[in-house]
Amino acid sequence: MRESRSISNGMNNINKTQKDKLEQIKNWVIIVAIVALVLFIVFIIKNNKNSSVASFDPTKECVSHGNLLVHSHVNLKIMINNKEQSLPGDIGFVNHACLRPFHTHKNDNILHLEYHKNIDFQLKGFFAVWGNVFNSQQILTYKIDDKHRIRVTVNEKESQDFENIILKDKDQVIIYYEEK
Numbered sequence: 012m013r014e015s016r017s018i019s020n021g022m023n024n025i026n027k028t029q030k031d032k033l034e035q036i037k038n039w040v041i042i043v044a045i046v047a048l049v050l051f052i053v054f055i056i057k058n059n060k061n062s063s064v065a066s067f068d069p070t071k072e073c074v075s076h077g078n079l080l081v082h083s084h085v086n087l088k089i090m091i092n093n094k095e096q097s098l099p100g101d102i103g104f105v106n107h108a109c110l111r112p113f114h115t116h117k118n119d120n121i122l123h124l125e126y127h128k129n130i131d132f133q134l135k136g137f138f139a140v141w142g143n144v145f146n147s148q149q150i151l152t153y154k155i156d157d158k159h160r161i162r163v164t165v166n167e168k169e170s171q172d173f174e175n176i177i178l179k180d181k182d183q184v185i186i187y188y189e190e191k
Contacts, residue, residue, distance in 0.1 A: 067136070079125050085178045087137070089150065101116070113136050133178070135175065145173070147174075153188045161187065163185065
C-alpha cells in the first residue's frame with residue numbers, strides 16, 4: 012500500500028512539474044503574442060501615412076493626373092485693404108513632368124489639390140509651393156500692425172487656424188488684410 016502511495020505521489024510530482032512547465036510555456040506564448048501584436052500595431056501606425064501632414068512636403072512632391080486618390084478644388088481669395096488679389100496661374104507647375112500637389116491652372120482663384128494618398132491639405136502648403144507667407148501675423152508682404160489685422164473665413168465662418176486650415180473640396184476661403 013505504501014509502495015502504491017509512493018508511486019502515486021511520484022506521479023503527482025511529475026504531473027505537477029509537467030503542469031508547471033506547461034503553464035510557463037503558455038505564459039511565454041502569451042507574452043510573445045502580445046509583444047508581436049504591439050510591434051505589429053506600431054509598424055502599421057508608423058507606416059500608415061494616409062492622413063499624415065508631418066511627412067508631406069508639397070514643395071518636393073510631384074503628382075500626375077494618372078493615379079490620384081485626391082482631386083479637390085478650393086476657391087481662395089486674398090483681400091488686401093478691400094481689393095482682391097488674383098492668384099497667378101501656373102503656381103506649382105515646375106515643368107511638364109512635375110506638378111505640385113497644390114497648384115493653380117489659371118488666375119481664377121481656384122486652388123487645385125491633388126495627391127495619390129488621402130492626406131490633410133493645410134493652407135500653409137499652398138503658400139509654401141507659391142513661395143509666399145501666410146500666418147496670423149502676415150499675408151504676402153503685409154504684416155499686422157496697430158492699424159491692420161488679418162482674418163480668414165472658411166465657407167463664411169471665421170477661423171483662427173490661419174495657415175493650419177485643413178482644406179476640403181469646394182471650400183470657399185477668404186483671407187483679409189484690413190483696417191481694424
